[in-house]
Amino acid sequence: xxxxxxxxxxxxxxxxxxxxxxxxxxxxxxxxxxxxxxxxxxxxxxxxxxxxxxxxxxxxxxxxxxxxxxxxxxxxxxxxxxxxxxx
Numbered sequence: 001x002x003x004x005x006x007x008x009x010x011x012x013x014x015x016x017x018x019x020x021x022x023x024x025x026x027x028x029x030x031x032x033x034x035x036x037x038x039x040x041x042x043x044x045x046x047x048x049x050x051x052x053x054x055x056x057x058x059x060x061x062x063x064x065x066x067x068x069x070x071x072x073x074x075x076x077x078x079x080x081x082x083x084x085x086x087x
Contacts, residue, residue: 004048011041 015038022031 002048002051004044004051006048008041008043008045008048011037011044013041015039015041 015034015036017034018037019031019034022028022034
């Protein structure tokens with residue numbers, strides 16, 4: 001979990017609290033501020049999730065790329081070994 005997701009979660013909770021306090025007290029301005037902060041938190045959280053997905057995909061691609069290079073090198077070494085019959 002990255003800092004965007006943490007900040008987003010905090011904003012969502014704080015916004016939800018403000019919105020409910022506004023509803024209970026009849027303070028429309030506080031209710032609207034809470035809604036705005038809640039939406040901001042959802043956007044931050046979504047941005048953080050997207051960054052996590054890209055980061056994970058990059059790491060997975062790097063591992064697959066590294067493995068593929070090793071396999072290709074092993075295959076090339078096997079094909080050029082003397083005394084081995086090539087297929």
